[in-house]
Amino acid sequence: MREVISTFKDVGTQTDYGASLAWPLPPKVLNNFSEEMKRMHRRWRAHMILVPLQKEDYPEVRTKIAAMDALSGKRPDWGYNRRWHGNYLASVNHNSETASFINSCGHLKSQDRFNIVLFSSHCKKTNHHNKSSDRALLVTDKHIYKLDPTKKYKAMKAGTPMDKVKGIRVTPGSDQLVIIELDGGNDFVVCLMDTNGENRAPELVGILNKFWIMQKRKKLDTRVESQAMCHLNKKSKFVQVQKGSYSKADFKKDSNNTITLMWPQ
Numbered sequence: 443m444r445e446v447i448s449t450f451k452d453v454g455t456q457t458d459y460g461a462s463l464a465w466p467l468p469p470k471v472l473n474n475f476s477e478e479m480k481r482m483h484r485r486w487r488a489h490m491i492l493v494p495l496q497k498e499d500y501p502e503v504r505t506k507i508a509a510m511d512a513l514s515g516k517r518p519d520w521g522y523n524r525r526w527h528g529n530y531l532a533s534v535n536h537n538s539e540t541a542s543f544i545n546s547c548g549h550l551k552s553q554d555r556f557n558i559v560l561f562s563s564h565c566k567k568t569n570h571h572n573k574s575s576d577r578a579l580l581v582t583d584k585h586i587y588k589l590d591p592t593k594k595y596k597a598m599k600a601g602t603p604m605d606k607v608k609g610i611r612v613t614p615g616s617d618q619l620v621i622i623e624l625d626g627g628n629d630f631v632v633c634l635m636d637t638n639g640e641n642r643a644p645e646l647v648g649i650l651n652k653f654w655i656m657q658k659r660k661k662l663d664t665r666v667e668s669q670a671m672c673h674l675n676k677k678s679k680f681v682q683v684q685k686g687s688y689s690k691a692d693f694k695k696d697s698n699n700t701i702t703l704m705w706p707q
Contacts, residue, residue, distance in 0.1 A: 446479065459487045502526050508655065509648025516666035517614050521641035528649060531562040531578060531595075536638070539591065546595035547580070554601055556584035560649050563642060564591060565632040568693040568701060570675035579632055581649065586622065586630065602630075609663030610650055611670040617683045617705040618643045618691070619670070622650075623663070627676035633691045633703055672701075 445466035453460030460483065468476040495503060506522055513520045530536040531543045547559060561581040567588065568574050577598070578589035585601025602624060611621040618634035620643050634642050647664060654662040669682045680700050685707040696702045 450483070453483075454490075459490050461487060505645070505648040505652050507648075508652040509644050512647050512651050512661070512664040513612075513644055513666060517612065517644060519616050519641055520644035520647075522644075524640060526645045526648070528645070529559045529562050530642075531564070531580075532559065536636070537564075539595070542594040543578070543589075546589060546597070550580075550582075550585075550587065550597060550601070554582075554585055556582035558583050560653060561646055563634045563646075564636040565634050566691055566693060567630070567632045568674075569631075570628070570677065572693075572695040572701065574693040576635070577632070579630070579634070581646070583653065588630075604653070607650070607662070609665065610647055611665045611667060611672070612643050612647060613668055613670065613683055614666050615668075615683060615685075615705075616641060617685075617703060619681065619683060619703050619705075620646055621670050621672045621681065623672070627673040629672045629674065631672050631674065631681060631693075631701070633693070633705075635691065 449463055449466060450460055453463070465476065465480065492500070492503070502525070505526055505528075509520055510522065527533060527536075532540060532547070534540050537543060543562070550556070559580065559582050561579070563579050565577055565579045566574055567577045576591060578591050578595055580587040580589055582601075583604065585603055586607070587601045588598040589595040590598055606625045607622060608625055609623040611623065613619055618637060618641075620630075620632050620634060622630040624630065634646070651662050651664060654660060669680050672679055672681055678699065681703060682696075682700065683703045683705050685705050688704045688706045691706060692704050694702050694704060
């Protein structure tokens with residue numbers, strides 16, 4: 443016990459609050475007690491880190507923690523150093539047609555009884571016909587919707603229940619490819635658009651992972667792959683990213699089982 447007190451006596455003044463300190467080796471009879479002290483220290487560290495933050499920042503911090511847990515060491519650039527807003531299409535800073543989007547959300551909320559919008563963004567979407575379309579992605583606590591921005595954000599089809607989501611895939615690069623895996627073999631394959639250069643794909647990873655942890659008490663299957671697999675109309679396909687001097691991001695068919703996202707470099 444004296445060794446623990448001596449080791450951790452100045453943790454309150456250290457920048458990492460003692461995270462880098464090595465715990466003294468306990469006698470076997472105190473192993474359980476030592477593990478409990480470590481848990482107490484972790485909870486205290488978390489409290490000290492959160493103290494300077496405003497309470498309204500807590501949800502964003504939790505989302506970033508979920509993203510870090512899923513992507514750390516796999517995607518170097520995951521956008522942690524900017525503010526994450528989630529519902530971008532409801533903001534006049536990110537969408538010139540905010541009123542139409544909000545009206546459409548109001549209709550869907552009355553229809554499907556969702557509680558909150560978790561994420562929204564313009565996107566480029568591809569389907570099993572290899573057709574690329576401009577769409578909007580709307581993620582709520584109940585459903586995921588594809589909206590048509592050219593028709594006042596009208597829902598293309600009924601929302602996909604969140605319970606059908608099986609996993610999410612992104613690449614290790616800075617592109618905005620996102621594959622949301624679904625039961626039934628017809629995944630969402632999208633590239634987030636109109637992001638003002640912001641790295642929002644990891645934000646969506648964090649949002650879905652945080653939702654899964656809170657609602658299902660388990661992590662969402664998250665994979666980071668240079669060539670990601672998806673299923674469209676129950677057929678397996680690979681999606682790869684090709685960087686080049688393109689004017690904007692778009693999908694193209696490369697072969698019967700490969701789709702390429704052309705990403706502006």
